[in-house]
Amino acid sequence: MTTSIKQLPDIEQVLSGNGACGGCPATMALRIVGKALGSNAIMLLTPSCSVASMGMTPKLGYNWPCINICFATAGSSASGISHALEIMQEKGRLQGELPTVFCWAGDGGTYDIGFQALSAAAERNDNMIFFCYNNEAYSNTGVQRSGATPRGSFTTTTPTGKRQPKKNMALLMLEHNIPYVATATVAYPGDLYDKVVKAKNTPGMKYIEILAPCYLGWQFNMPETVQMSRKAVRSGSWLLWEAENGKISFNNPSAHIISGKKKAEPVDEYLMKQGRFSRLLKGSDAAQRIAEIQGDIDREIAFMRERAKITI
Amino acid sequence: MKSVTKAYRPISWPMKGAGGDTGSWRVHRPVVDPKICSKCQICWVYCPEAVIDRKEITIDYRYCKGCGVCATECPTGAISMEKEE
Numbered sequence: 001m002t003t004s005i006k007q008l009p010d011i012e013q014v015l016s017g018n019g020a021c022g023g024c025p026a027t028m029a030l031r032i033v034g035k036a037l038g039s040n041a042i043m044l045l046t047p048s049c050s051v052a053s054m055g056m057t058p059k060l061g062y063n064w065p066c067i068n069i070c071f072a073t074a075g076s077s078a079s080g081i082s083h084a085l086e087i088m089q090e091k092g093r094l095q096g097e098l099p100t101v102f103c104w105a106g107d108g109g110t111y112d113i114g115f116q117a118l119s120a121a122a123e124r125n126d127n128m129i130f131f132c133y134n135n136e137a138y139s140n141t142g143v144q145r146s147g148a149t150p151r152g153s154f155t156t157t158t159p160t161g162k163r164q165p166k167k168n169m170a171l172l173m174l175e176h177n178i179p180y181v182a183t184a185t186v187a188y189p190g191d192l193y194d195k196v197v198k199a200k201n202t203p204g205m206k207y208i209e210i211l212a213p214c215y216l217g218w219q220f221n222m223p224e225t226v227q228m229s230r231k232a233v234r235s236g237s238w239l240l241w242e243a244e245n246g247k248i249s250f251n252n253p254s255a256h257i258i259s260g261k262k263k264a265e266p267v268d269e270y271l272m273k274q275g276r277f278s279r280l281l282k283g284s285d286a287a288q289r290i291a292e293i294q295g296d297i298d299r300e301i302a303f304m305r306e307r308a309k310i311t312i
Numbered sequence: 313m314k315s316v317t318k319a320y321r322p323i324s325w326p327m328k329g330a331g332g333d334t335g336s337w338r339v340h341r342p343v344v345d346p347k348i349c350s351k352c353q354i355c356w357v358y359c360p361e362a363v364i365d366r367k368e369i370t371i372d373y374r375y376c377k378g379c380g381v382c383a384t385e386c387p388t389g390a391i392s393m394e395k396e397e
Contacts, residue, residue, distance in 0.1 A: 005352070005353050005354060005356075005357045006353060008357065010366065012362050014362055015326060015327065015328045015330065015362070016328050016329070016334075016361055016362050016363050016372060016374075016375035017328050017329035017330060017331055017332070017333065017334045017361075017374070017375040018330050018331050018334075018361075019330065019331030019334075020331075020360065020361075021377075021379075022337060022338075022360075022361075022377030022378060022379035023360060023377075023379030023380070023381050024360045024379075025360070027360040027361070028358060028359075028360040028381075031359075031360070031362055032357075053331070054324075054330060055324075055329075055330020055331045056330065056331070056332075057322075057324050058323075058324050058325060058327075059324055059325065059326075059327040059329065059330035060324035060325060060326045060327065060330055061326075061330035061331065062326065063326040064326075186358075189357050189358070222379050222380060222381075223379060223380030223381055223383060223384040223393075224384060225360075225379075225381055226358050226381055226384070226385055227384065227385075
């Protein structure tokens with residue numbers, strides 16, 4: 001059973017009046033993460049929108065000790081901190097429960113620039129949680145193409161739409177044989193909360209990826225952030241799953257799509273709402289390019305369905 | 313949370329209003345109709361800014377950026393967006 005909205009704790013770790021855009025999905029997700037992690041945590045941020053929305057000195061918008069680090073070093077810095085904390089506890093210089101060390105990185109800091117350090121940290125199985133809030137572009141610097149940008153999407157560096165599909169980062173992390181991997185999105189806060197609580201109580205390296213529909217980058221109306229996130233799940237372009245010790249289980253509503261109980265909605269409606277796909281939809285080869293995107297999604301669903309059957 | 317006077321050091325302290333009084337960014341103001349509101353707390357959970365009070369469903373207009381997510385997600389339609397004067 002997922003936690004209902006009324007059961008979520010009162011604690012607020014994202015403080016009002018931070019510098020994020022109105023309707024920002026990253027702060028929306030971080031609020032829920034804060035409710036699950038509590039105040040005993042250390043936050044590491046690589047350059048991303050979340051660093052820009054921390055606010056100006058001498059004030060800080062997040063109620064955690066926050067460290068701003070270089071773009072490529074999220075994994076290695078978190079490793080260092082978690083090792084240091086363990087040694088401090090061993091020597092008796094740190095009493096009580098160990099703080100949770102977590103990285104809060106964007107998709108650029110995870111898929112592209114931060115991948116090497118993250119992969120190494122996963123291989124060492126260091127005790128931390130790595131959160132990737134995925135807005136499918138480098139939104140902080142004005143929407144450039146990243147490894148998470150889906151096929152056909154407009155960015156300033158792919159003006160005619162990206163020609164390549166995105167990579168499945170959560171699956172790549174699963175193949176590092178780490179204890180816990182999960183995907184979530186802002187439209188299902190109870191699901192996200194449960195996954196973060198589970199990650200917090202699991203020792204070792206944990207990876208959680210959160211789809212964050214950025215209204216500026218994706219070019220839709222500001223109030224529709226949550227609806228867009230819900231549409232992404234219902235159309236099957238984002239699958240909600242978690243893997244404990246390599247065993248994949250799907251969460252609703254993705255579980256229905258995977259089991260074939262409910263058909264995924266056609267991707268057209270999801271694409272039409274977003275301005276970043278409008279150039280693709282206006283062209284003469286629109287039908288073919290939409291079919292390509294639908295093909296990517298169908299392939300991903302079929303692949304994950306078969307991958308989940310491997311439970312060794 | 314520390315007071316502002318203590319905070320003038322190379323490090324920042326957690327405090328409300330780190331981006332200034334962000335309520336001034338607002339173009340449309342969300343207004344809750346307490347007669348229709350069923351206190352389901354959906355607006356509270358989706359508010360990216362944490363400005364909605366969970367129990368009373370009141371909005372802190374000092375920091376509300378007026379994104380309209382609460383009005384779109386409200387299942388009873390108790391929140392309406394009114395143009396800011």
